[in-house]
Amino acid sequence: MTRTLKKWVALLSLVLGFQQIVHAQVTIQISYENGVFNANKTSYTFDVRAIRGINYDVANPDSSNWQFMNIRSDVEVPVGVTIQSTNYTFNPAYSSGGALSKNPPPNQNPQPGNWVGFSFNLTRNFENDIPAGNGVILGTGTFNFSGPVLSTNRMSIRPYDGTSFTAFWTNLELNLPRKRIVGTTNQALPVNLIDFSAAREGNTTTLVWSTSEESNSDHFEIQRSGDGKAWHKLKSIAAKGESSVEVHYATVDDSPMGGNNFYRLKMVDKDGTFAFSQIKRVEFDLKTGYTLFPNPVSDKLNFKSTEDWNSVSSIKIYNAQGGEVYTSPSVPAKEVNVKNLPSGTYVVKLSRKNGQSSGYRIVIAR
CATH class of the missing domain: 2.60.40.3080 (Immunoglobulin-like)
Incomplete structure (x- = not known):
């Protein structure tokens, strides 16, 4: 399955609010993943992944458990197109709140091209620590644009511009210093997965998704989680393989769990490479327990x-x-x-x- 998502992991040095710790080790690495356009490319949904850096301190709750994150970023759009509205759904296992803003402070060192700014504000109050390894999806954001956006356009996390601190991770303990975030830059927006939805129907969940293009794709693995952290294979659906037109898929979870059911797609190619879709949540009030x-x-x-x-x-x-x-x-x-x-x-x-x-x-x- 051809994916236009290229994880150009060019780490940008983003500096903290205090000059004396400019060279401190990275606390958090952020990437934007699993992007999906709607059919007319006026809406774009993507996940925000956080990965521990060397300076992530699990021993001190004031340092890595009570925190506030501000990530200021930009998305490239055609001339005349703006962000009309935004939405952000945070992962409650790792966030206590969050919002996606289309009106961040101005970028004092803009890149060539037509870019519009946005930012995340995210809070944590005693939530789980970000796990080691591949980290965790903190939440899912959506842009609604005033017109179509090209698939060749890009998103980036702003680098430090030398005069202001445009992305940082800080603490509710205000006497503790801000910490550095790094992120991806010039990241292409993917278009192959058009949509993915999960809806309750009686005591079952119906999952539906569509692709606009497939090449070398092998299968879709439907995964489910009760907490958004531990994922397990629910079933596997064969992919079309090669296609340049819209292909539609559907399956049913006949035995959802009581409470929250989180779903995602693992899209696997014939060569073993894979990518994940955004996460969908369906809640059931089934009587739990045995x-x-x-x-x-x-x-x-x-x-x-x-x-x-x-x-x-x-x-x-x-x-x-x-x-x-x-x-x-x-x-x-x-x-x-x-x-x-x-x-x-x-x-x-x-x-x-x-x-x-x-x-x-x-x-x-x-």
């Missing part, structure tokens, strides 16, 4: 729920003294044989792949 029966039990303990059993990672049973007396195999079964356990009261701990766990009291009686 029913364990029979209880009291003498022989075989069973589990029943509306949840997807594939989301269960392990089952453990503890006696009244807290000793572990049973651990499930790597693929837990819905039925556990307890006939070899003495009569008494036990606690069953059921853990899910998204990191959540539930405890249940059972009685073994004979």
Whole structure:
């Protein structure tokens, strides 16, 4: 699948609000990813990814947990086109608030070409630390333009212009210094994935997406998460492979989880390269948890729920003294044989792949 998204990882040195720490190590690296135009190219949606830098400090909560981020950027547009409106949906696991503004302070060192400015303001209050490695999607932004935007146009995070501090990561503790952000520059806007949606229909989720161009594409992997952090393969859909016209796809999640269900597409080429779509969220008010029966039990303990059993990672049973007396195999079964356990009261701990766990009291009686 040809992707016009080129991750030109030209790191721009963005300086902090205090001259004495100009050469400090980078705290956060930002990139704009998974961009999608609408059909007439007047609306553009993209994800904001954050990756830890060397100076990201998980030991001090005032340094890397209570923070405010301001990222000032630019997008190249045809002459006469402006940003009419914006929208930003933040990832609640890593942000407590956020907004995408079309009216940032002026760029004092503009690039050649017709660029319009925008900025992110993002806050964090006791949210999860940005994970190591590939980092995390902080949120999804959308531009609504006054006219069509070319696929050859670009986005960039402003570099330090020598007179003002145009992008920084700071703390709610105002006596702590601002920290440096780096980001991508001259990043092309991708056009191959036209749209991706997820909608609740009864007790199922319908997922629909379209592509405008495919080359060497192999398949789409539909992934789901309960928290926006731990992702698991839901199913795989074969791609068209080669196409220069619009192709439409659809599939259904027959067993969504109670609460939040986050969905994304992993678009995989025949050579193994891949890219992710933006994230969609669907909420279900299904009754969560499991029913364990029979209880009291003498022989075989069973589990029943509306949840997807594939989301269960392990089952453990503890006696009244807290000793572990049973651990499930790597693929837990819905039925556990307890006939070899003495009569008494036990606690069953059921853990899910998204990191959540539930405890249940059972009685073994004979």
